[in-house]
Amino acid sequence: MAIGPVQLIVLGFDRPRFRGEVIAELERLRANDAVRVIDALAVHKDEEGALEVEHLSNLTTEEAIELGSKVGALIGLGIEGEEGMAAGALAGAEAAADGVHLFPEGPDAWDVIADIPAGTAAALLLIEHHWAVPLRDAIMRANGFRISDAFVSPFDLVAIGLHTAEEARRLDALETSGTTTGR
Structure with a gap:
């Protein structure tokens, strides 16, 4: 299966008031074939920095089986407490073992979890931009490439x-x- 351009978005929520609006909008975008949520995690960081993680998704069962939990592997975070976090870290390390660097290292590194303020919640959304696939493919056919975004x-x-x-x-x-x- 060809995957379109993928973006990791981290959304913070201070005293969240969820009324279903965010999920409804993601479902609308999916129905229009604009985006697909590949994976999503809800993270709550308490005042001491301890994490609670819950898996979220609007994938079909078949898509969920095919794609698995990708956000955890990408950032080294898993669900199911410390055991799940260790599994997420292992999956991320295995993906990087062949010289693939998931995120830059050093001073430019993005520490997704550190960016979440204590006492807040966050949604980590791995989104595929279906709308951009024809544009990306046209750029590639013209021997173009992404420099930055x-x-x-x-x-x-x-x-x-x-x-x-x-x-x-x-x-x-x-x-x-x-x-x-x-x-």
Whole structure:
């Protein structure tokens, strides 16, 4: 099976108020064949930094069997307590054994778990971007390749006239603080 471009997104939740909206939106995107959630973990980090991990997914049974638990292997985190964490770390180490580096090492390394603040919850979503497959394939046929990628901050969009400073502050607050305005 060909896999489209894949992205790991880590979403933080301060005092989460889950009403099914996030899952409904992911299901809508899946129904439109825009994205597929390959794997998802819910992580709660208590005030002392101890973790509770739960596996989440909107995969079909067949897809879940085919893909397995990929987020844990990718970042060295598993479910089922310390035994599961050891299994996740082992799976990540095995994937890297052949010289494949899952994430950069050294000062540029991304420590996903360390980024989750104590006393909060996080959803780790491994998302396949189906919409991008035809574009990626066309780029490859033209002998093109990805050099880098990143999300652009709302503040950077002010400089090119796509947002006002006020809009950028509001969007940044929504994207990074876990609070909403007017609620």
